[in-house]
Amino acid sequence: MKTKRIVITGGPGSGKTALITYLEQQGYAVMHEISRDVILEAQKEGIEQLFLENPILFSEKLLEGRLKQFHEGKNCAAPILFYDRGMPDVTAYMDFVNTHYPENFSETCLEHKYDEVFVLPPWEEIYKQDNERYESFEQAEKIFHFLKNGYENYGYKIYEVPVGTIKERAQSIISTIKLKTI
Template sequence: MKTKRIVITGGPGSGKTSIIKYIEENGFSVIHEISRSVILEAQKEGIEQLFLTNPILFSQKLLEGRLKQFHDASKYTSDFLFYDRGMPDVTAYMDFVKTDYPKNFSQICNENRYDCIFILPPWKEIYHTDNERYENYEQAESLYHYLYAAYENYGYNVINVPVGKIAERVDFIVNKLKK
């Protein structure tokens, strides 16, 4: 059986990282988000917010990293492989900041397909900012809509994950995958 590639996405502060950690702790294979490492690498070079300073370079680095993760996934043999964000997140963020990006960004997203997309809606009660997350809650809400639209534009059926306790959200995801 081929490993199914499952994306967990959503705006900043919607609970993605907590869900991914829980999924991993419960024995599922996970590919972790790389944006924080790209941000930290740029900060070491003196660029406080690479996405704000040079959104194309930041997005190129993310897309390259996520494409590598996509290809490296061939070594997994589990039934499901969960990704903390997918390649279409890159173009969604670029659309959010109304920045044109190279056509190959969309081509890469179209040619490298995931099997299932789960999106986490904005959730004000758990939202907070930190050193790498600069968006306010209203921007996080807007990003959710851009992410949803991006995945739909690439032909995906996007599944909304209801708010709730982490275990409940993961149960929802796993039960949808078993159908």
């Protein structure tokens, strides 16, 4: 049986990480977001906001890490593997900041496809800024649209996850996945 690769994405502060953590607690296999690791690594080297100071380098590190996760997913024996963001997030963010990126970014996204993509909409009531999340809520709303368009441009059908409790959101995703396998 082939493992279904499911991306959960959305703008900053939309509840992705909490949802991924919940799914993991429910016994699902997950690949966690790596951008905070990249940010913290750069901060240890004295670069406060790598994405703002060198967006190409930051994005290369993210794409490399997410590609590594994609390949690691081949070893997953679980029927479903959730990813906290996918490779097309990288190009969507680059488009958001209107920064040209190497063609191999798009080629990588086209050559390594996920099975389903779920996007969480902006949710002001839960949005919080912190040291790694410097975007305003208004920017988070714009990023959400860039993410949707970015994945659609790579040929994905996007499923928008309704606002609700973590359990309700997880059930919405699982129900959609089950309906697709019937």
